[in-house]
């Protein structure tokens with residue numbers, strides 16, 4: 070053998086031995102949990118690029134194998150043999166609470182490597198940890214109060230009305246929507262744009278900006294659609310002559326300059342008594358009122374405004390689309406919900422924010438869709454020190470065990486696993502909104518927004534928007550599936566509502582629906 074070949078083989082053998090050594094070390098230290106072997110870590114390259122198959126666990130493995138993975142044990146140790154870090158995956162929310170709770174005594178933290186997309190516009194609430202998180206929470210928290218929710222309700226109503234008018238549905242008896250996600254994404258985007266950023270936005274096509282450049286709302290839309298690209302594509306690629314990359318680069322530059330100016334202007338208008346109630350304005354107000362050592366700098370204010378877009382746009386839109394998919398195949402539930410809408414709001418009146426709590430069945434159809442296809446599908450943390458977990462015994466056995474967890478262990482709370490765990494849900498495979506009827510609006514029994522201090526800050530933003538939009542839509546229209554020739558409703562449901570994948574959020578693949586105008590007597 071040639072000396073170079075000998076060197077290469079030796080090098081490869083060292084790599085293999087190092088891999089075996091590190092895997093043995095890691096698996097010994099978390100030996101309490103059963104091991105599942107896979108070639109690659111599902112969320113790291115190359116595993117994330119490959120589809121889940123008989124030999125590979127790709128990035129949607131927890132969806133594809135949701136009825137098998139936790140059959141025998143609620144927590145498993147997923148061990149990638151060829152590349153990536155081994156880690157625990159759990160479907161037990163009692164363990165989840167210990168990991169994602171986020172108290173100042175917590176031994177678990179978010180990992181910077183998983184936060185790159187969220188950090189693209191500045192440090193923010195969703196990415197910060199410890200004292201930094203508390204500082205951000207003091208300023209961002211006050212923005213999410215009754216004034217914002219009233220605005221979300223009002224704007225949802227206005228946007229719905231614009232949509233019906235501008236899409237030309239007003240005079241139609243039947244509307245076929247080829248991709249319902251296009252509608253829900255536009256709605257959720259306009260809501261974040263108006264109520265999060267305080268930019269006036271309508272369903273109509275945007276007018277040209279006064280300076281002839283790209284309208285700010287359009288720049289925001291392009292950034293929302295391309296932010297991931299911006300995080301992962303090397304900087305030099307932006308300057309190559311690919312029109313879509315150039316456009317994304319220009320949009321980012323324009324928005325960045327605009328936001329810097331906006332912070333200064335908003336500070337001035339707040340000092341002069343600005344009474345707007347969008348989250349950005351209230352956050353700037355809270356920042357002005359804070360002692361200087363707790364204040365956020367301009368970039369942090371911008372980072373937090375953008376987090377509303379990245380955390381709240383696709384999640385809400387995909388959950389709304391899923392709700393409409395489940396409505397299309399559940400006529401009886403749709404009628405039951407309509408009955409509540411008619412008794413609370415009636416056939417003609419504009420729904421008001423005070424109706425929100427009375428429309429619990431409308432909220433329940435959204436909750437149940439979000440349970441079955443949880444947009445926030447994984448909560449990933451790492452142990453920051455040697456610690457322990459209290460692991461409940463299997464269902465039917467009282468008590469729990471204390472299990473040591475070494476520093477550095479990565480733990481993923483698998484929200485699909487949690488939402489399909491029979492410990493928490495009777496008949497978890499069935500779409501059954503009645504499980505949520507009458508549930509107090511902020512109850513932690515509903516876990517798809519996470520739990521504890523680090524739970525979703527936008528939960529009420531999303532549920533107010535969803536309740537208002539669904540009440541309006543279901544009052545005016547019957548939602549039906551758009552069937553293939555000869556297809557039954559059940560077959561449509563099985564095909565469409567199980568075709569679920571992951572971009573960053575979890576979502577049903579694009580699907581069409583049909584709306585038939587209701588005739589209220």
Ligand code: HEM
Pocket residue numbers: 169194195196265376377378380381382384385388439443444445447448449517518519522523524525526527528530531
């Ligand atoms: C159906 C819609 C939504 C779902 C399912 C959802 C789900 C979640 C989940 C599971 C988390 C916890 C993530 C983790 O700990 O790793 C979270 C955090 C967060 N969400 Fe949402 N979310 C939704 C809508 C929104 C909206 C509309 C906004 C803002 C307007 C928002 C803002 C946030 C923020 C700021 C955090 C970070 C909170 C913190 O770390 O203190 N979310 N969301």
